Amino acid sequence: MNLDSAYAPREEVASELIDGEAIIIDLSTGMYFSLDRVGGRIWALLANQASLGEIRACLVNEYQVDEQVAGEDLENLAQQLLAENLIVPAKEPRPLDHAADETTAAKAPYQPARLVAYRDMGDLLALDPPAPGLSEIVWRDGPANERDER
Amino acid sequence: MKVLFWSELFWPYIGGAEVFGAKLLSALAKHENQFAVITSHDNLDLPDRDVYEGIPVYRFPFRAVLSGRALSRFPEVIRGVARVKAEFQPDLVHVNALGPSATFHMRGSGQGAVPTLFTLQQEVLPSQTGSGNLLYQLLTAASHVVGVSNSVLDQVRNLAPQISAKTSCIYNGVDPPPLAPSPLPFHPPSLLCLGRLVPAKRVDWAIEAIARLRDQFKGIELVIAGDGPLRHALEARALQLGVQDCVRFLGWVEPEQVYEKINAATCVLMPSQREGLPVSGVQAAMMGRPIVGTAVGGLVEVVRHAETGWLVASNDLEGFISGLGQLLENPERAAGMGAAARVHALRTFEWQSTVERYQQLYSDVAAHQETILESR
Numbered sequence: 001m002n003l004d005s006a007y008a009p010r011e012e013v014a015s016e017l018i019d020g021e022a023i024i025i026d027l028s029t030g031m032y033f034s035l036d037r038v039g040g041r042i043w044a045l046l047a048n049q050a051s052l053g054e055i056r057a058c059l060v061n062e063y064q065v066d067e068q069v070a071g072e073d074l075e076n077l078a079q080q081l082l083a084e085n086l087i088v089p090a091k092e093p094r095p096l097d098h099a100a101d102e103t104t105a106a107k108a109p110y111q112p113a114r115l116v117a118y119r120d121m122g123d124l125l126a127l128d129p130p131a132p133g134l135s136e137i138v139w140r141d142g143p144a145n146e147r148d149e150r
Numbered sequence: 151m152k153v154l155f156w157s158e159l160f161w162p163y164i165g166g167a168e169v170f171g172a173k174l175l176s177a178l179a180k181h182e183n184q185f186a187v188i189t190s191h192d193n194l195d196l197p198d199r200d201v202y203e204g205i206p207v208y209r210f211p212f213r214a215v216l217s218g219r220a221l222s223r224f225p226e227v228i229r230g231v232a233r234v235k236a237e238f239q240p241d242l243v244h245v246n247a248l249g250p251s252a253t254f255h256m257r258g259s260g261q262g263a264v265p266t267l268f269t270l271q272q273e274v275l276p277s278q279t280g281s282g283n284l285l286y287q288l289l290t291a292a293s294h295v296v297g298v299s300n301s302v303l304d305q306v307r308n309l310a311p312q313i314s315a316k317t318s319c320i321y322n323g324v325d326p327p328p329l330a331p332s333p334l335p336f337h338p339p340s341l342l343c344l345g346r347l348v349p350a351k352r353v354d355w356a357i358e359a360i361a362r363l364r365d366q367f368k369g370i371e372l373v374i375a376g377d378g379p380l381r382h383a384l385e386a387r388a389l390q391l392g393v394q395d396c397v398r399f400l401g402w403v404e405p406e407q408v409y410e411k412i413n414a415a416t417c418v419l420m421p422s423q424r425e426g427l428p429v430s431g432v433q434a435a436m437m438g439r440p441i442v443g444t445a446v447g448g449l450v451e452v453v454r455h456a457e458t459g460w461l462v463a464s465n466d467l468e469g470f471i472s473g474l475g476q477l478l479e480n481p482e483r484a485a486g487m488g489a490a491a492r493v494h495a496l497r498t499f500e501w502q503s504t505v506e507r508y509q510q511l512y513s514d515v516a517a518h519q520e521t522i523l524e525s526r
Contacts, residue, residue, distance in 0.1 A: 014218040018225050025218045032216060032253070032284075120283040123275050124250045125217055127348070 003053035003071075006090040007046050007078065013086050017044055024086060030122025033086065038063065039113030042077060049090040052078060058096070063110035073112040080115050151512055152184045154240035154264075158212075158249025160189040161202050165346060166429040167247040167271040169405050170322045174246075176203055177505045183512065186238045188231065190251055208234050212251035227254060240264050241516045245288065247271040252288050265293035265519040267511060271322075273424040273447045274305040289313055293515045296320050298427040299448025320511075321451075323504030324432045326496060327409045331438035334416045334488055336481045338369030341474075342415035342439075344408065344430040347378030352444075354380075354387055355421035359471045361391040367478055371396045372419075375403040375411050412437040417459075417477060417484065421470055425449045435459075435495035440487035442474045451498075458491035 009015060012028040022035040022043035035043050041062070045055045052074055059070040081087045159165065161172045175185050187207040191198075191214075200207040210227050214220040231254050245252055245268045255266070268288055278285045289295055289310045295317045297303030303319045343356045353374060360372045374384070374397065381399065388397040403411055408430070412418065418434035420443030425431070427448035434441055435452060441459035443449055444466075453459040460477060462469035477484045 014221050016221050016224050018228065023221070023224055025216070025221060027218045030217065032250075116287075117282040118253065118284045118287070120275055120277040120285055121216065121250055121253075123277045124248065124284065125213060127249075127350075 003056065004051050006049050006051045006094075007081070007087040008049050008090040009047055010086060010088050015043065015047065025121075026084075026086060030125050031084075032118040032121040033084065034116045034118075036111070036114050036116075037108075038111055039077065039115060042074065042113055045096070046081075046087060048096065049092070049094045050096050054096050059110075062108060064107045065110035070110075077113045077115065084115070084117065151182070151242065151516060152186075152238060152240045153178070153512060154235065154238055154243045155185050155187045156243055156245040156252070156255050157187060157189045158247055158251050159192055160187055160207060162194070162196075163192070164402065164405055166322070167426075170271075170429060171246045172202065174505065174508060175205060177501075178509060178512070179203070179205065181505075181509050183509075186234065186240070188234060188251075188255075190249070210251070210254070212249075212254060216250045216253065228257060231255070231257075235264070242267060242512055242519075244512075245269065245292070248285055248288065250284070252284060256284075256287055256291060265515050266291060267294050267296065267515050268292040269296040269298065269320075270302055270306060270426070271298050272426040273302060274309055278309065286310060292316075293519060294318070294511060296511070298322050299451050301447045301450060302426050318511075320504060320507045321499050322427050322429055322432070323499050323501035324429060324436060324495075325501045327413075327433070327436050329409055329413060331488070331492065332413050334439070334481065334485055335414070336416060336478070336484075338371065339367050339416040339478050340414060341370070341372045342411060342418050342434075343372065343374045343376070343420075344403075344411070344418065344434070345376045345428070347374070347376055347380040347384060349380065350423045351376075351378075352421045352423055353384055355467055355470055356419045357384060357387050357391060357393065357397060358467060359419070359474055360396060361393045362471050363475055363478070364393060364396060366475065369396075370478075371398060373398050373400060373411065373415065375400045375408075377402050408433055409437055412439055415439055417442055417474070417488075419443065419474070420449060420453075421467075422446055422449065423464060428452060432495050432499045435491035436499075438488040438492040440477060440484050440491055442470065442477060444470070452495070453491070454494060458487050458494050460487075 013026055015022055015024045017040055020037040020040045022040040024033040042055055056071045056074050059065060060067050155175055157171045159168050179185055185205045189209055190212045191209045196209055198209050210230055211220055215223050215227055243264055243266045295306055297306050297319050300319050303317060306317055307314045343353050345351050347353055356372055364370055388394045412434050417440045420431055420441055422444055425447040431441055431452040441453045443461055444464045445461040446464050453461055455461045460473035462473055
């Protein structure tokens with residue numbers, strides 16, 4: 001893989017970073033993925049369309065990992081993300097704003113990124129539940145709170 | 151014991167798993183268990199906090215979040231679930247049926263966490279092979295896994311053989327019917343389909359069947375009790391086949407009216423693509439009705455082929471129609487099958503036994519977890 005390559009999430013992919021973990025949903029299939037902390041960091045950088053070289057430099061700067069291991073793991077993850085059709089080559093790579101060579105004082109422990117797939121999520125969401133007519137429901141107690149996007 | 155009951159959908163939803171879950175809670179609450187329920191709103195405008203028979207119910211927009219419609223609310227939902235768990239301090243979490251929401255339970259179920267009892271109500275789906283799926287994650291994280299039929303249990307053990315020792319089968323028991331079975335009507339016959347109108351129930355086979363049998367059995371009718379996304383398509387199919395006058399769509403039937411509907415039927419049709427353990431099938435058998443259906447999942451354990459009903463391969467529409475025709479041609483044999491079905495169902499799917507087995511399992515799973523924690 002070329003270190004100058006940059007990727008971006010596919011248009012039909014929605015994601016959210018939660019405490020460093022990336023939650024990724026392919027809206028076209030309903031499939032759900034998660035990426036743990038190092039993976040979450042990589043995902044955030046990919047979403048900014050940083051090149052693989054820049055991402056590798058960030059990892060080496062922020063985690064207790066050498067350049068070779070970081071590069072191999074990154075390449076492996078990028079291949080998985082491509083295979084799952086979650087990312088596509090970026091049309092216009094954007095250089096990161098901050099310089100990756102600013103050394104971080106305390107580096108975090110490193111674990112290779114792990115992409116966890118939930119391939120049944122689309123099917124589980126598609127299983128249509130039964131619904132009685134609302135008019136038949138009489139609420140006995142309990143406050144009605146916020147009711148928006150369900 | 152404090153049990154957090156995790157149910158993808160819960161009352162007032164009235165599918166098989168939901169009715170079973172609500173009933174189980176009511177029964178187990180009498181055994182000095184204290185419950186709280188976590189569930190989804192799904193497509194109804196339901197309150198976030200509610201009470202069911204004195205049991206607090208907490209609803210979260212799980213499905214909206216996981217479908218991507220409200221993904222930004224993911225952290226809020228995580229915090230909400232964590233708050234309920236922290237306040238309620240359960241001894242056990244019972245996940246009844248697999249749904250997308252289980253993802254949120256899994257996020258807080260690491261080592262040393264409260265033990266999870268998982269009841270799998272449905273058959274394993276084609277997308278649930280290997281380990282890259284929510285089902286596998288939950289199976290391997292749970293302290294104990296219950297299959298609602300031996301068929302479901304076999305599928306679980308095939309998917310995750312390493313957990314076989316912590317699995318068991320507990321049938322979804324059913325209370326005996328409150329009314330005596332009426333004789334099967336044959337002049338004219340009445341066929342009943344009961345359940346959600348979704349592709350897996352394949353109610354279109356029943357419409358095909360009545361179209362083929364209506365000339366042979368004058369006045370025959372098909373009653374479809376249930377609702378769902380396929381209703382309009384099924385109504386259109388009945389119209390297309392010219393049988394709209396002998397197909398009645400009842401919509402949803404309240405749980406307490408189900409036996410009455412079954413009692414008016416000659417036989418019950420279940421041409422499903424898959425079934426964990428159909429409660430409506432057990433109810434039909436308890437009312438002495440033969441079932442004509444497909445040999446899938448737990449239906450094979452409800453219906454004894456050629457003894458209590460007629461089962462065909464899941465792709466055999468011709469066999470289904472022909473089996474139904476033969477049953478209707480032979481009232482004596484149909485009545486015999488119905489009587490045998492009632493004996494089999496009353497013996498095999500006894501409600502009190504289900505309650506007692508779950509109570510025992512609650513105690514065993516919680517005690518086992520205590521032993522693990524003490525040994526650390």
